[in-house]
Amino acid sequence: MFIKNIAIGLMLLSLAGCVTSSGVDTQSAKEKILINTENYPELIVFYKEQLKKNESEETREKLAQTYLNSGDPDSALFTISSLDEDSRSVSSFLVEANAQLELGMVDEALNTALKIYQTDKNNAEVENLLGIIYAAKKDIPQARHYFTLARKHLYNDSKIKNNLAVLDIIEGKYDQANNRLLHLYMKDQNDPLVQSNLMLAMAKSGELEFMQKVLSPKYTERQISKRYNALRNTELQRLDVVPTEVESSNED
Secondary structure, eight states, X not given: OHHHHHXXXXXXXXXXXXXXXXXXXXXXHHHHHHXXXXXXXXXXXXXXXXXXXXXXXXXXXXXXXXXXXXXXXHHHHHHHTTSOGXXXXXXXXXXXXXXXXXXXXXXXXXXXXXXXXXXXXXXXXXXXXXXXXXXXXXXXXXXXXXXXXXXXXXXXXXXXXXXXXXXXXXXXXXXXXXXXXHHHHHHOTTOHHHHHHHHHHHHHTTOHHHHHHHHTTTSOHHHHHHHHHHHHTOOOSOOOOOOOOOOOSOOO
């Protein structure tokens, strides 16, 4: 009987362990689904519930990144600002700098990005972000310098080429921008950022026939002409560069 009771007790302990593990797996699976479906409202609720149960720098950083992804940089900045300055990760500073940039706090974003860069000189994500910030400050040589460094350190090649093409457009090097963007467009015709920048570069270079040839499968001649005329006279106030994306700490 004693041996039987011990055996039952061990079995219950084993089952209890399985339940705990299963609960963790369920939460992890739910998080991955919400991330993959980009369900930011539910993901924000999910991380808030996690933080209520257990305060965690990693979870708070994830919450801030989700706020940023959802288009709420103010909440992202507020969330990330409560982290201990001395123990923060590089990715948390990237979230802060991106949020500051989205809020128009360009100088603050630059200071935050440079702070990270002083401790991690070969970080391609930081270099790409610095390129974006300098482009926002209209310091094109510095922007190009950091985009080139990010490319050297193996940042996403398509994103860097798009960002370099944006600088080409700003500098009036439309043919160079067309060449960069056309290669990207041929690889992925559904990328709205590449398509919009390519259309602008073609319009600014006066390439209506070229624009019709490239876009005719997707748009009518009238639609292309209308876009061409609108973009031809566009003042270059703000062009789209690809922001830094902080890698998720979740394992696949």
